[in-house]
Amino acid sequence: MGDLHTPLQCKTKAEMIYSTLREAIVSGDLKPGERIVLRKVASELGVSAIPVREAVKILEAEGLIEVSAHSEVLVSKLSEKDFRQLSDIRVILEGHATFLATKNTNIKFLKDLENQINKMQTSIEKQDFRQYSKLNILFHQTIYENCDNDHLKKMISDLTARTDRARALFAYSPQRNTKSIADHNAIIRAIANGEAETAEKLMCQHQSEGLAIFMENFKFDNQ
Amino acid sequence: MGDLHTPLQCKTKAEMIYSTLREAIVSGDLKPGERIVLRKVASELGVSAIPVREAVKILEAEGLIEVSAHSEVLVSKLSEKDFRQLSDIRVILEGHATFLATKNTNIKFLKDLENQINKMQTSIEKQDFRQYSKLNILFHQTIYENCDNDHLKKMISDLTARTDRARALFAYSPQRNTKSIADHNAIIRAIANGEAETAEKLMCQHQSEGLAIFMENFKFDNQ
DNA sequence: CCTTAATAATATATTATATATTTCGACATT
DNA sequence: AATGTCGAAATATATAATATATTATTAAGG
Known part of the structure; x- marks a missing residue:
């Protein structure tokens, strides 16, 4: 996974993580099927796990991320x-x-x-x-x-x-x-x-x- | 706000809260513009605040809830x-x-x-x-x-x-x-x-x- | 070779605590 | 009287440490 660069300041950290991850997925920096490990993202972006999980929830609702409960968090594959x-x-x-x-x-x-x-x-x-x-x-x-x-x-x-x-x-x-x-x-x-x-x-x-x-x-x- | 009744068991608590809130909103039990206080929902449903917030994030992405950062969480009004x-x-x-x-x-x-x-x-x-x-x-x-x-x-x-x-x-x-x-x-x-x-x-x-x-x-x- | 038990990794959840922001009321200023 | 500022309260947001649940992996045993 390439480096995530944090963009413009957002209202909340969850939003920042959200747009960072979204940009990475849409641009193809994060590839379909690639695994996203929450605490890695958290430490990489200098935040705790909670805002990362909130961001993941939004991306999941949008269909860009797939989460199987208690298991992996993956960038959605597009069949x-x-x-x-x-x-x-x-x-x-x-x-x-x-x-x-x-x-x-x-x-x-x-x-x-x-x-x-x-x-x-x-x-x-x-x-x-x-x-x-x-x-x-x-x-x-x-x-x-x-x-x-x-x-x-x-x-x-x-x-x-x-x-x-x-x-x-x-x-x-x-x-x-x-x-x-x-x-x-x-x-x-x-x-x-x-x-x-x-x-x-x-x-x-x-x-x-x-x-x-x-x-x-x-x-x-x-x- | 009427009592929230917890439905069928879900994979995660966040999902349970999500479907509970969604049902309450769609059915009109939670009225447009009505405020949702996270910790009240949390205690009412017997969980901590985190899964509630994750549920709220999903509902926000779906447009059923509106959140202004650090401020109120409201059931979306439908103009x-x-x-x-x-x-x-x-x-x-x-x-x-x-x-x-x-x-x-x-x-x-x-x-x-x-x-x-x-x-x-x-x-x-x-x-x-x-x-x-x-x-x-x-x-x-x-x-x-x-x-x-x-x-x-x-x-x-x-x-x-x-x-x-x-x-x-x-x-x-x-x-x-x-x-x-x-x-x-x-x-x-x-x-x-x-x-x-x-x-x-x-x-x-x-x-x-x-x-x-x-x-x-x-x-x-x-x- | 297949099945099962133990282990590791990680997502999920809790609690306690801290910080940030908005709201609202009290008070003061004009 | 209208307006503006300050402070307090409420609540969302965030952290940390910890605990639990689930999956995947490995190891052991049949």
């Missing part, structure tokens, strides 16, 4: 089945968020989307796929952020945290990126035209396709 | 906005679960639905609205249970726990029940015919209508 089920939900919710965002559109929102898609075009031309990937995530986030439903945002964010652990290191092909750009343009057009149902459908299709390509190319090794 | 947002998501997910359940249909499933709708018809004729309400919940659960996505089931169940706190005591009108029966029949037909998109759409419409009627008649008193 292919889990990934498929979670991604399926995610696509639906992202589609709905796109629908709501379209209903909630405004000038600044559209401007932001245009800017981002231009940057993405540039990064493609520069063959900077890492940058493209970052911008892609940001593009989607920008859309979902514009939907007026805080709970939906949180759910998408939580689902993303769980599913992107598998996708983190997966690079799309250039062909995929070209198609992706075209999809994004179509989505923006639909949003700009206030065609909420269309935008939703396009987003679902776009994400489903990306998902299908990922699943064809990724090897799940557990369960 | 009208929260209710609307959560219900909106719930409708989408229930629709999708109906879609998946239709894709996953089988003889027993259809038989179960038929049986339940017959019982509901009977309870309507007997004017037993309490029974009808129970059967209604069961009917919907039966559908969602038949979708092959465990995470989706859990999400719907969690959303239901949060939103039904407000709906618990709300009785539908007889007119609504008649319409409801008709809706259910249409949904079953679509499921039986394997028309997944239709079943999804009908379920969403059905739930949205019920939601709209509820919102027209219910007074939210907070926020």
Whole structure:
């Protein structure tokens, strides 16, 4: 297990441990199936065992950690089945968020989307796929952020945290990126035209396709 | 606060406290906004403070409890906005679960639905609205249970726990029940015919209508 | 080789205690 | 009278030391 670095100060120690562990899990620093020994984490982060256990409880509720009573505490493995089920939900919710965002559109929102898609075009031309990937995530986030439903945002964010652990290191092909750009343009057009149902459908299709390509190319090794 | 009764034995005390508190909150025994004093719960249930706090952390992650650091622990209030947002998501997910359940249909499933709708018809004729309400919940659960996505089931169940706190005591009108029966029949037909998109759409419409009627008649008193 | 008993490791739980934060009331200031 | 500050009380949060429960592992015995 790599070193855990304690981030910005939080309200309570339990929260600090929580975000530290969560970040480590989501980033892939703590690998699926890896064991978490509470007192080690405690001493490593300079706290007692209790706040660590509270943090673990939260992460368990979020599905990022699995605890069998009195036994091991493990970073959740993400089986292919889990990934498929979670991604399926995610696509639906992202589609709905796109629908709501379209209903909630405004000038600044559209401007932001245009800017981002231009940057993405540039990064493609520069063959900077890492940058493209970052911008892609940001593009989607920008859309979902514009939907007026805080709970939906949180759910998408939580689902993303769980599913992107598998996708983190997966690079799309250039062909995929070209198609992706075209999809994004179509989505923006639909949003700009206030065609909420269309935008939703396009987003679902776009994400489903990306998902299908990922699943064809990724090897799940557990369960 | 009413007496908390400790339910079936659980693997850990934290889990016991968790399900005890959750049941009390969902059932309305612990009211929204009501304060939860940890050590009182601890002594009341005959445990120390730590497992109570762990339970509280889980409930906080689920949105049923709100904690401000070093300050009060409260049963979450459900503002009208929260209710609307959560219900909106719930409708989408229930629709999708109906879609998946239709894709996953089988003889027993259809038989179960038929049986339940017959019982509901009977309870309507007997004017037993309490029974009808129970059967209604069961009917919907039966559908969602038949979708092959465990995470989706859990999400719907969690959303239901949060939103039904407000709906618990709300009785539908007889007119609504008649319409409801008709809706259910249409949904079953679509499921039986394997028309997944239709079943999804009908379920969403059905739930949205019920939601709209509820919102027209219910007074939210907070926020 | 399989089963069982002992052991180690660790999660879970308790108790007592200490610290931190918010809330609220008393008192003072303006 | 309104406001603001201080202090006390209540309670959440955290620690430490310790005890118990459970699982996994090892060792012993059939």
